[in-house]
Amino acid sequence: MTNKISFRNVSRRFAHHGASFLALDRLSVEVAEGEFVTMVGPSGCGKSTALAIAAGLLEPTEGEMIVDGRLVHGPGPERGVIFQQYALFPWLTVRQNVEFGLRIAGKRAAERRAIAQHFIDLVGLADFADSLPKVLSGGMKQRCAIARAYAVDPTILLMDEPFGALDALTRVQMQDQLLDAWSRELRTVMFVTHDVNEAVYLANRVIVMAARPGRLYEIIPVDLPYPRTEAIRLSQEFAEIRNRVWRAVYHQPTTAPDSAAQENFGEVK
Amino acid sequence: MRRVNNLGGPARYGVTGHGAEIASLPRRLCDGWKSAAGRDAERRGDVSTANAIRNGAAIVLVAGRGDDTSSPPGRGGVVSKSAEAPAAPESSRQRPGRRQLMLNAAAVCGGIVLWGAAVSFARVGLPSPGQVLARAIELVRSGQLLADLVASLSRVLAGFALGVALAIPVGFLMGWYSTARGLIEPFVQFFRMIPPLAVIPLAIVTMGIGETPKVFVIFLAVFLSSVIATFQGVVSVDKTLINAARVLGAKDGTIFRRVIVPASTPFILVGMRIGLGSAWATVVAAELIAAQSGLGFRMQQAELYYDLATIFVSLITIGILGLAMDRLLLALEMRLTQWQERM
Numbered sequence: 029m030t031n032k033i034s035f036r037n038v039s040r041r042f043a044h045h046g047a048s049f050l051a052l053d054r055l056s057v058e059v060a061e062g063e064f065v066t067m068v069g070p071s072g073c074g075k076s077t078a079l080a081i082a083a084g085l086l087e088p089t090e091g092e093m094i095v096d097g098r099l100v101h102g103p104g105p106e107r108g109v110i111f112q113q114y115a116l117f118p119w120l121t122v123r124q125n126v127e128f129g130l131r132i133a134g135k136r137a138a139e140r141r142a143i144a145q146h147f148i149d150l151v152g153l154a155d156f157a158d159s160l161p162k163v164l165s166g167g168m169k170q171r172c173a174i175a176r177a178y179a180v181d182p183t184i185l186l187m188d189e190p191f192g193a194l195d196a197l198t199r200v201q202m203q204d205q206l207l208d209a210w211s212r213e214l215r216t217v218m219f220v221t222h223d224v225n226e227a228v229y230l231a232n233r234v235i236v237m238a239a240r241p242g243r244l245y246e247i248i249p250v251d252l253p254y255p256r257t258e259a260i261r262l263s264q265e266f267a268e269i270r271n272r273v274w275r276a277v278y279h280q281p282t283t284a285p286d287s288a289a290q291e292n293f294g295e296v297k
Numbered sequence: 298m299r300r301v302n303n304l305g306g307p308a309r310y311g312v313t314g315h316g317a318e319i320a321s322l323p324r325r326l327c328d329g330w331k332s333a334a335g336r337d338a339e340r341r342g343d344v345s346t347a348n349a350i351r352n353g354a355a356i357v358l359v360a361g362r363g364d365d366t367s368s369p370p371g372r373g374g375v376v377s378k379s380a381e382a383p384a385a386p387e388s389s390r391q392r393p394g395r396r397q398l399m400l401n402a403a404a405v406c407g408g409i410v411l412w413g414a415a416v417s418f419a420r421v422g423l424p425s426p427g428q429v430l431a432r433a434i435e436l437v438r439s440g441q442l443l444a445d446l447v448a449s450l451s452r453v454l455a456g457f458a459l460g461v462a463l464a465i466p467v468g469f470l471m472g473w474y475s476t477a478r479g480l481i482e483p484f485v486q487f488f489r490m491i492p493p494l495a496v497i498p499l500a501i502v503t504m505g506i507g508e509t510p511k512v513f514v515i516f517l518a519v520f521l522s523s524v525i526a527t528f529q530g531v532v533s534v535d536k537t538l539i540n541a542a543r544v545l546g547a548k549d550g551t552i553f554r555r556v557i558v559p560a561s562t563p564f565i566l567v568g569m570r571i572g573l574g575s576a577w578a579t580v581v582a583a584e585l586i587a588a589q590s591g592l593g594f595r596m597q598q599a600e601l602y603y604d605l606a607t608i609f610v611s612l613i614t615i616g617i618l619g620l621a622m623d624r625l626l627l628a629l630e631m632r633l634t635q636w637q638e639r640m
Contacts, residue, residue, distance in 0.1 A: 085540050103544040115541035119559045119636040128555070129545035162638040180545060 031094075032184060032216040033059040033082055038091035040077050050241035051077045054091065057235060057244065064210060064217045066227040067235045068277055074242020075220045076188055082218060083109045083186050095184065105133065108182030112189040114169040116161040122148060122172050123157045129180035147175040150209065167198040174206070178213075185210075187219045191226065203229060207256055224277055228270045229256055236276040246276050424606040429613070432606035441595070446614060448590035449580050452508065456515025457576045461569055463516075464523035468568075471524070472531025472561070473553070485524055493518035493575065494582050501587055511583040518579045519572035526568020530561025563637060566630040573626060577619045 040052040052074035059065050067075045080086040081093050084103040093100040095107065103109070116125050126144040135143070148157050151171035161169055170190055177185060191199045203226060210217055221227050227234045231250050238245035250269055252260055260266055409426050416425040424432075436442035470477040471485075493514050500510035534557055542556045584593025592611045599607035 083544055085543065103546070105546045107544065109541070109544040111537055111541065113535075113537050115535075115537040117538060117541075117556065117559070118638070119562075119634075128542070132546040132551060160636045162636060176545070 030061050031058045032061040032063070032096065033057075033218060034092075034094040035078065035082070036092040036094060038078070038081060038088045038093055040074070040081060040086060041089045052081070052088075053241035053243040055242075055244055057247070059216060059218060061216055062214045063232050064207075064219070064230055065233050065235055066219045066221055066231040067237060068221055068224060068227040068273065069237030069242075069245065070239045070277065070280075071222075072242065073237035073239040075237050077242065078237075079109075079186050079188050079218065079220050082184075083107055085109075105129065105180045106182050107184045107186055108177035108180065110170070110173050110177050110185065110187040110190045112192045114161075114166075114173045114193075116169055116172055116176070118161050121158050121160055122153055122164070122175075125161070125172055126176045126179050128176060133180060143179055144175075147178045148172075150178070151175045151205070166194050167202060170194065170202065171205075174209075178209070183215060185215050185217045185219075187217065189221055190219070192221070192223075199223075199226070204256075206230070207254065211254055224270060224274050225261075228266065228273055229261060234269075234273050236273060238280050245280060248273055248276065422605075424609055428606050429609040433610045433613075436607070436610055442610065442614065445590060445592045445595045445611070446618070448588075448594075449584065449592045449615075450618065452511050452515060452583075452591065453573075453576045453580045455508075456512045456580070457519050457573060459512070459516045460519025460572060460576070461523050464520045464568070464572070465527050465565060467520075468524045468527025468565070469531055469553075469557070469561075471528040473557070478528075485521065488517070489521045489525070493521075493579050497583055497586055506587050511580065511588065514583055515576045515579050518575040522575055523565070523568040523572040526564050526571065527561065530564025530568075531557055533564070534560040563630070563634045566626065566633060570623060570626045570630070573622055574619070577615070577622070581615060 035055045035057045037054045037056055038052060039050065039054055041048050041050050051072075055074070055078055057065075057078075067078065069075050077086065081088050082095065082100070084100050084107065095104075117128065120128065123141075123144055126147055127140045130140040130143055145154075145157070148154055151174055153168060153171055153175065156164060156168065161172065164172065170193075173190075191202050194202060207230060217230075219227075219230060228250055234248045234250060236245045236248060237243065248269065252263075252265060252269070412423075413426045415421055416423050433442070467481060471481050472478070496514055496517060497510070500513050504510040504513060538556055538560060539552055542552050547555065580591070581593040581596075584591040585597050588594040592615055596608045596611045599605070599611070
């Protein structure tokens with residue numbers, strides 16, 4: 029398999045009140061085409077920074093960010109991004125939101141409408157196609173954001189804690205729907221989360237990060253078959269992998285002791 | 298299911314049956330989400346509710362006010378629990394309701410009666426409502442009121458249009474380019490501290506006593522209040538929305554047109570309303586100082602002849618016109634920003 033996303037010694041430094049701090053320290057990760065990787069770690073481990081760099085929303089201070097064999101300069105339509113805060117345009121209806129990227133790509137009205145309708149149906153929002161985002165619930169908003177990202181036909185999906193603001197029940201439904209869509213249309217997915225269960229349930233591989241400075245800690249393969257089902261979620265094998273990831277996240281020897289506690293409260297942007 | 302409606306009163310819940318009772322609830326709301334609502338109910342162990350939902354009924358939250366059940370999704374009727382249910386924002390702000398209007402009308406009538414009583418019993422030396430009405434009819438018949446009104450209104454509209462026309466681009470410039478902001482902001486902040494009326498003497502000396510100084514002063518008042526609002530609007534656009542547009546392939550021009558402009562519209566409209574208020578305040582004052590026409594001028598003339606009825610007619614006209622214009626802008630604001638989530 030070819031490498032779709034490559035972080036090569038990627039570092040990112042932020043200036044903050046005159047002082048600079050290292051958010052990401054020489055991250056090197058390869059993601060293969062069609063792979064589903066999740067990235068998990070304590071607050072301040074640079075996982076969102078890494079995703080933003082892959083998206084082209086941030087430039088690395090050092091190192092090379094390579095997607096499809098080319099250096100990344102700015103965002104591109106081949107990389108769809110889904111944000112935790114949904115980031116729907118509140119003045120546009122669901123349909124207009126989904127058509128936004130198609131309009132920029134210069135698609136004709138009829139084609140736009142057909143594509144948008146397809147993805148609105150796919151995420152189950154057909155009844156709300158002409159509603160404004162304000163009448164949608166959190167889960168519906170995120171489904172709309174997913175439809176909007178899918179519509180421009182990206183080969184890569186970069187998801188930054190997309191289900192972080194949803195309640196536990198909705199979250200499970202959204203995970204299953206995401207895996208379903210992923211298995212039907214082959215895309216490479218990089219998914220940032222702070223939920224260990226979610227990270228293991230979705231991924232081929234879990235990338236565990238360490239904090240201060242944010243860096244790679246361990247990559248844990250998830251040798252569980254797809255489709256992932258409730259049986260898998262409740263299986264002994266799943267529990268073993270989850271426990272391993274959990275220990276990697278919460279019992280990192282070099283991490284300051286307060287970071288595990290912060291995990292529950294941090295990451296609220 | 299523990300949701301209190303936004304009108305403050307406790308909500309009544311009930312499970313409505315099949316058919317006719319849910320006809321008033323938007324059909325798609327029930328159909329699309331009955332399965333999700335059913336699952337949610339089931340998880341909570343509420344089996345009877347889950348079954349009812351699966352059979353085509355819906356849990357309806359009946360808001361405290363009777364007219365709300367027929368409103369569109371998201372306004373009044375709410376199905377199921379918080380996370381998967383459409384949020385239920387405003388309803389009271391947009392429709393004042395008949396009761397409220399009746400109260401308003403009663404208060405106005407009561408005020409006029411009180412005014413009449415005060416004049417006839419207390420000898421306060423003011424004209425009675427009847428006298429003011431008679432003078433108003435006189436002034437309307439002679440065409441003078443209309444002429445004054447047109448004179449004042451055209452000054453306000455000219456100054457308002459010029460002020461807004463300049464404030465919006467300048468506000469965008471300040472919000473979008475930090476260089477422009479650095480250059481323009483000191484002037485805006487400085488002149489904002491000077492009441493526009495204080496500029497009148499200078500304007501008269503340098504621009505004569507024609508229409509120019511009055512329109513200029515109004516323009517200044519409108520510009521200064523609108524430019525800050527527009528600038529604030531641009532600055533406070535959610536960065537995530539800009540990023541969302543960028544990752545969908547938008548370049549700067551598109552981001553400006555399709556994200557910055559719509560996102561800052563609510564701020565601009567608020568600025569326009571504030572601007573209109575100060576325009577109206579400024580025109581009357583400017584006319585009091587130097588003018589040959591307009592409502593302010595008429596009051597100044599009436600003052601010389603101790604003609605209190607004419608002053609009253611002018612004051613009431615100013616009030617009514619200002620209120621009407623403000624309501625017009627408010628309606629425009631509601632229309633253009635109905636996408637906003639109002640708390």
